[in-house]
Amino acid sequence: MTKITIIGSKQSGKSTLAAKLGKKGNVSDITMYDYAKGDKILTIIDPTGYPDSVKPLIASLNLSDIAVLCVPPTGLDVYAGECIVCLECMGYKHGLVLLTKSDTTYPQATDELKTKLQKITKGTVLEHWEHIIVSTKTFEGMEEFKEKIFNIGEEIDEENIKKATLPPRVMIDQSFNVTGIGCVVLGIVTQGTIKTKDKMVAYPIKKPLEIRSIQMHDVDVKTAACGARVGLALKGIQSKDIDRGYVLSNDEIVSKDIKIKCKILPLSKGFNIGNVLHVFVGLQSAPLRVNCIEKNGKNTDSASGGDECILELTGTKEISYSQQDRFILTNLDEKQRFLGYGFLQ
Numbered sequence: 001m002t003k004i005t006i007i008g009s010k011q012s013g014k015s016t017l018a019a020k021l022g023k024k025g026n027v028s029d030i031t032m033y034d035y036a037k038g039d040k041i042l043t044i045i046d047p048t049g050y051p052d053s054v055k056p057l058i059a060s061l062n063l064s065d066i067a068v069l070c071v072p073p074t075g076l077d078v079y080a081g082e083c084i085v086c087l088e089c090m091g092y093k094h095g096l097v098l099l100t101k102s103d104t105t106y107p108q109a110t111d112e113l114k115t116k117l118q119k120i121t122k123g124t125v126l127e128h129w130e131h132i133i134v135s136t137k138t139f140e141g142m143e144e145f146k147e148k149i150f151n152i153g154e155e156i157d158e159e160n161i162k163k164a165t166l167p168p169r170v171m172i173d174q175s176f177n178v179t180g181i182g183c184v185v186l187g188i189v190t191q192g193t194i195k196t197k198d199k200m201v202a203y204p205i206k207k208p209l210e211i212r213s214i215q216m217h218d219v220d221v222k223t224a225a226c227g228a229r230v231g232l233a234l235k236g237i238q239s240k241d242i243d244r245g246y247v248l249s250n251d252e253i254v255s256k257d258i259k260i261k262c263k264i265l266p267l268s269k270g271f272n273i274g275n276v277l278h279v280f281v282g283l284q285s286a287p288l289r290v291n292c293i294e295k296n297g298k299n300t301d302s303a304s305g306g307d308e309c310i311l312e313l314t315g316t317k318e319i320s321y322s323q324q325d326r327f328i329l330t331n332l333d334e335k336q337r338f339l340g341y342g343f344l345q
């Protein structure tokens, strides 16, 4: 069960590609497409609410294992640039670069674009991602693209097997009420294995619940392991109590304030004490005020691109996370909104 997110330049053919790969399913600020053939199951996510908001971009990438960056013959635009910075902030592991709309260009220009992309992505998480030339019009490269996705998918399955024995965590992206069933949530098992009748807790509200039933791609199952996209019927909780980003787990930290050790990306603008940053952890986000910046053991008034610093951030909204989670720092007022990332001390 592989999950991919399609991102990149505007008008690069992202939505056309998603529609060619799968059957359109749920639509919100992210649009999901499903593909199933034999044991090959693929979820394709188009973060349609991006670039208006960075939330759907971060949410889609968190719900996926593979990022697909689309670059058309006209090249990278500011959004593809921002997507690269986002992937870097997320430390995104798996991905591919697609040179799209190949039917509208010629080989020499594609080679030049490829060289340019290699230069731009050098030293980033994208450095060793493969480049594939595709067209959804002539179907050039489409089979190769699918094959690559399934190959990386197998690698991810192996990684997930290792994570299946950890304590269970489910990242929720949707919740609704179904007549006769009650609260149903959709999400991803991000670690461990869940079973029907398991007792868990919804965070950050700390509400206990029981898993009544589990579905994977519309089929009832008794257990679901790390990597699975699941639909869960829950007992002991109402759908109105659960929001996108909530986590089902047995052990999360809940707080309004955080102290994190951060890396501010070289090209990002800095920030000052008193600024309000939007901080993302998993699918949750909260506006947090910068209260203290510590650089090289000394308190300072500002942080700038390239800095490593310890930040004390305070907010008014409870968020939940665990010790190893990555926090993404953004400033929604800037043109390029991603600032950097951090971890708990």
Ligand SMILES: Nc1nc2c(ncn2[C@@H]2O[C@H](COP(=O)(O)OP(=O)(O)OP(=O)(O)O)[C@@H](O)[C@H]2O)c(=O)[nH]1
Pocket (backbone or CB within 6 Å): 009, 010, 011, 012, 013, 014, 015, 016, 017, 100, 101, 102, 103, 104, 134, 135, 136, 137, 138
């Ligand atoms: N010639 C050609 N046109 C394409 C190809 N893929 C998409 N298009 C066209 O390019 C335009 C944009 O395609 P979309 O799939 O909407 O691109 P997008 O990246 O989702 O666009 P935004 O969401 O607006 O950023 C449409 O007119 C498509 O028909 C392709 O491979 N070849």
Ligand SMILES: [Mg+2]
Pocket (backbone or CB within 6 Å): 014, 015, 016, 048
């Ligand atoms: Mg689109």
